[in-house]
Amino acid sequence: MTLTDTDTDSFVAALRAQSQRYHHQHPFHIRMNAGHLSRLQIQGWVANRFYYQENIPRKDAAILANCPDRDVRRRWIRRILDHDGTTSGEGGIEAWLRLGEAVGLTREEMIDGRHLVPGVRFAVDSYVTFARTRPWVEAVASSLTELFAPDLMAERLAAFERCYPWTDPEGLAYFRARLTQAPQDSEHALEVVLGHCRSPDEQERAVAALSFKCDVLWNILDAIDRAYAD
Numbered sequence: 593m594t595l596t597d598t599d600t601d602s603f604v605a606a607l608r609a610q611s612q613r614y615h616h617q618h619p620f621h622i623r624m625n626a627g628h629l630s631r632l633q634i635q636g637w638v639a640n641r642f643y644y645q646e647n648i649p650r651k652d653a654a655i656l657a658n659c660p661d662r663d664v665r666r667r668w669i670r671r672i673l674d675h676d677g678t679t680s681g682e683g684g685i686e687a688w689l690r691l692g693e694a695v696g697l698t699r700e701e702m703i704d705g706r707h708l709v710p711g712v713r714f715a716v717d718s719y720v721t722f723a724r725t726r727p728w729v730e731a732v733a734s735s736l737t738e739l740f741a742p743d744l745m746a747e748r749l750a751a752f753e754r755c756y757p758w759t760d761p762e763g764l765a766y767f768r769a770r771l772t773q774a775p776q777d778s779e780h781a782l783e784v785v786l787g788h789c790r791s792p793d794e795q796e797r798a799v800a801a802l803s804f805k806c807d808v809l810w811n812i813l814d815a816i817d818r819a820y821a822d
């Protein structure tokens with residue numbers, strides 16, 4: 593099927609329109625970026641988000657396992673290395689642990705999951721299951737929330753520096769790294785999705801996958817917000 597530029601433009605517009613459902617609008621993030629969260633609420637968010645961070649490489653490994661395209665795999669595998677690092681002391685998961693320490697948590701309490709609330713576990717697990725069980729292109733499409741992430745990351749970095757001065761600034765390196773990693777990742781993911789989703793049905797399923805992922809992120813924050821209510 594041949595796609596015209598207009599078809600592609602309207603598909604990209606439908607994907608981008610999902611930004612209206614992105615978690616930058618969630619009341620918990622709005623309060624975070626306005627400096628209205630307590631130290632306990634920040635710690636609860638960091639400890640619970642650790643479960644998301646540690647599951648991202650498992651989600652990406654599921655996409656690799658289901659993907660028959662060598663070129664895509666060759667590039668996708670970098671995401672796993674970005675998060676896991678290639679040796680101890682490196683990678684995004686390590687950086688998140690340092691963020692936790694910077695806000696006053698210990699590594700042990702993040703790793704053993706003692707603060708993990710059921711709704712966060714359920715939402716994160718559903719994202720990993722989605723990547724394992726749905727067609728790999730849909731799983732790639734679900735990662736496209738990263739198209740919307742950089743503005744939120746930049747806002748969050750500024751908010752931490754301005755409003756939560758008790759955070760050790762070195763702990764914010766994770767957010768800085770994502771400012772460049774997220775656009776690279778989402779650019780590749782968008783290229784894959786545009787290349788593989790040609791029919792209206794495939795395009796609809798890609799938009800639905802992205803919508804599902806917005807639900808995952810929203811539910812993570814709902815669960816954290818409820819567990820750490822004022």
Ligand SMILES: O=C(O)c1cc(C(=O)O)c2c(n1)C(=O)C(=O)c1cc(C(=O)O)[nH]c1-2
Binds near residue numbers: 740
């Ligand atoms: O803090 C955030 O707002 C945020 C959002 C997202 C996202 O939009 O999915 C990711 C991340 N962070 C992130 O740190 C990250 O590593 C990441 C990987 C993915 C993905 O779906 O593959 N999303 C995100």
